Amino acid sequence: MxxxxxxxxxxxxxxxxxxxxxxxxxxxxxxxxxxxxxxxxxxxxxxxxxxxxxxxxxxxxxxxxxxxxxxxxxxxxxxxxxxPRKDQCDLCESYKNAEEKEKEKLENAYQLHLKEKN
Missing domain, CATH: 1.10.10 (Arc Repressor Mutant, subunit A)
Structure with missing residues (x-):
């Protein structure tokens, strides 16, 4: 045993x-x-x-x-x-993958998006 x-x-x-x-x-x-x-x-x-x-x-x-x-x-x-695949948000992904200048343009929309998410 x-x-x-x-x-x-x-x-x-x-x-x-x-x-x-x-x-x-x-x-x-x-x-x-x-x-x-x-x-x-x-x-x-x-x-x-x-x-x-x-x-x-x-x-x-x-x-x-x-x-x-x-x-x-x-x-x-x-x-x-x-x-998960269905968990990938277009705005979040585009912000995450953007270069610095593009991130600056997306910043306000992204911050508003995060507030709405929470």
Whole structure:
């Protein structure tokens, strides 16, 4: 019979704290119908685990393997890695992708749009 090794609560808390430290973006259009949050910036669970492991090593603290990190991420958090396709607003996207001079022209409309969104 195989026995599972129990992971110390302090280590589990360090995983949760690391996941919570990653900035999230709220869904734009579908926020009324979902509580899911999204991580921007091209991260993946594997990349987050590598960052976590590096931080733990530099602080001389124990770390967990990828499977444990991924299990906590997947079962305790409601986070996705990209905004849904229907969640991409034309005004927000054009402002985000505009060059500086164009951004200056769009600034007032964009700020008004953000106020209306909230």
């Amino acid at each position: 195989e026995t599972k090794k129990k992971i110390d609560n302090e280590i589990l808390d360090s995983i949760r704290a690391h996941i919570n430290s990653v900035p999230r973006v709220e869904s734009h259009y579908v926020r009324a119908s979902t509580s899911r949050e999204f991580i921007d910036g091209g991260l993946s669970i594997a990349e987050m685990h590598r960052n976590y492991a590096k931080e733990q090593k530099s602080a001389n603290k124990p770390e967990v393997n990828y499977d444990t990190y991924a299990r906590i991420f997947n079962f305790e958090f409601n986070i996705g890695f990209f905004a």
